[in-house]
Amino acid sequence: MRTTTGWRADGPTLRRATLERRDLRPDDIAVRVDYCGVCHTDLHAVRAHTGADGPVLVPGHEFTGVVTEAGRAVTRFRVGDPVAVGNIVDSCGACAMCRAGQENFCHEFPTLTYGGADREDGTTTLGGYSREYVVRERFGYPLPAGLAPAAAAPLLCAGVTVWEPLRALGVGPGTRVAVAGLGGLGHLAVKLAVALGADTTVVSRTPDKAADAHRLGAHDLVVSTDPEQMAAARDRFDVVLDTISAPHDLGRYLRLVAMDGTLSLVGHLGAVTVQATDLLIGRKKLGSAGSGGRPSTAALLDFCAEHGITADIELMPSARVNEALDRLGRNDVRYRFVLDLSDLS
Numbered sequence: 220m221r222t223t224t225g226w227r228a229d230g231p232t233l234r235r236a237t238l239e240r241r242d243l244r245p246d247d248i249a250v251r252v253d254y255c256g257v258c259h260t261d262l263h264a265v266r267a268h269t270g271a272d273g274p275v276l277v278p279g280h281e282f283t284g285v286v287t288e289a290g291r292a293v294t295r296f297r298v299g300d301p302v303a304v305g306n307i308v309d310s311c312g313a314c315a316m317c318r319a320g321q322e323n324f325c326h327e328f329p330t331l332t333y334g335g336a337d338r339e340d341g342t343t344t345l346g347g348y349s350r351e352y353v354v355r356e357r358f359g360y361p362l363p364a365g366l367a368p369a370a371a372a373p374l375l376c377a378g379v380t381v382w383e384p385l386r387a388l389g390v391g392p393g394t395r396v397a398v399a400g401l402g403g404l405g406h407l408a409v410k411l412a413v414a415l416g417a418d419t420t421v422v423s424r425t426p427d428k429a430a431d432a433h434r435l436g437a438h439d440l441v442v443s444t445d446p447e448q449m450a451a452a453r454d455r456f457d458v459v460l461d462t463i464s465a466p467h468d469l470g471r472y473l474r475l476v477a478m479d480g481t482l483s484l485v486g487h488l489g490a491v492t493v494q495a496t497d498l499l500i501g502r503k504k505l506g507s508a509g510s511g512g513r514p515s516t517a518a519l520l521d522f523c524a525e526h527g528i529t530a531d532i533e534l535m536p537s538a539r540v541n542e543a544l545d546r547l548g549r550n551d552v553r554y555r556f557v558l559d560l561s562d563l564s
């Protein structure tokens with residue numbers, strides 16, 4: 220075992236702690252974590268943590284850094300290479316989903332970057348709010364030159380989570396896309412949809428975000444708390460990508476979907492209630508997605524490098540992680556906190 224330093228949950232507060240990392244297996248790389256995004260999923264996890272005697276929780280699943288060591292069978296990385304890691308770090312590699320390059324849908328369930336069970340030794344995975352991570356090289360992605368490492372970190376969870384459904388739903392020139400919830404996922408969805416050529420609108424409960432929505436390339440912002448604006452937007456979108464982090468009435472968003480269009484739910488992943496008539500009227504579809512397979516994650520990074528897309532971030536020393544989580548919970552972020560882990564060295 221080797222040790223590193225990171226931020227471990229003790230109830231809803233993160234405290235600095237010494238963490239163990241495995242010694243490198245032949246196909247592992249060690250990554251010095253430089254930057255890790257703060258995803259709302261981290262906040263959900265920390266809020267649910269039960270305290271010192273609860274399960275070990277070190278959040279963080281979108282990070283960039285540098286390869287510091289490579290196992291003897293590693294072929295894709297060398298020491299010194301810039302690398303990015305997302306929210307899955309392993310999968311069975313043999314099921315139909317893995318064979319199709321959709322490791323995120325592995326029939327044995329992919330190993331999550333934190334809170335997962337390592338497939339070889341069963342230990343709980345500890346996330347990227349730490350100075351070092353050890354990962355199979357298969358689940359590390361070369362970070363393209365030209366992508367700023369801090370602002371690129373959120374592409375690895377927030378970015379790919381919205382990228383896969385946008386691509387799978389055929390979003391391109393002429394598609395009318397609405398992005399509900401302008402946060403970490405939402406602002407990247409806007410940038411990506413705009414770059415794909417879609418006519419893009421934001422649906423937000425925060426009218427103050429209108430100027431940002433336009434700056435990100437959206438044509439319009441519909442205020443979700445204004446019944447008149449919501450009624451005027453009825454049946455207007457081929458795709459509504461719902462990134463809202465809290466439970467909410469899907470009917471209001473299904474009514475924005477055009478005939479034969481899709482509401483893709485990627486934000487709130489708990490139980491939902493749907494009136495069949497909200498689907499029936501207009502033959503609408505309800506879908507979901509999450510994370511990304513290896514090919515689409517690599518394709519996203521290439522696309523972002525080509526189009527100059529990264530997240531709009533507020534960079535903070537990792538020692539301020541509790542403040543970042545607190546502000547994220549109050550919707551006080553434009554649009555992603557990224558932790559600078561160099562204060563852990």
Ligand SMILES: NC(=O)c1ccc[n+]([C@@H]2O[C@H](COP(=O)([O-])OP(=O)(O)OC[C@H]3O[C@@H](n4cnc5c(N)ncnc54)[C@H](OP(=O)(O)O)[C@@H]3O)[C@@H](O)[C@H]2O)c1
Pocket residue numbers: 257258259260261263376377380399400401402403404405422423424425428462463464465466467485486487488508509510547550554
């Ligand atoms: N599918 C996956 O694999 C996956 C991956 C990553 C994250 N997630 C989930 O996606 C969600 C969003 O994550 P994020 O990091 O983008 O969070 P975020 O930055 O906090 O953004 C969420 C946005 O949702 C809107 N919102 C929040 N509470 C709301 C409420 N009660 N009613 C209506 N709108 C509300 C806000 O936008 P406005 O101010 O514009 O309304 C907020 O900015 C989280 O639940 C997270 O766990 C899922």
Ligand SMILES: [Zn+2]
Pocket residue numbers: 258259260261280281306376377
């Ligand atoms: Zn995430």
Ligand SMILES: [Zn+2]
Pocket residue numbers: 310311312313314315316317318322324325326327
């Ligand atoms: Zn599999």
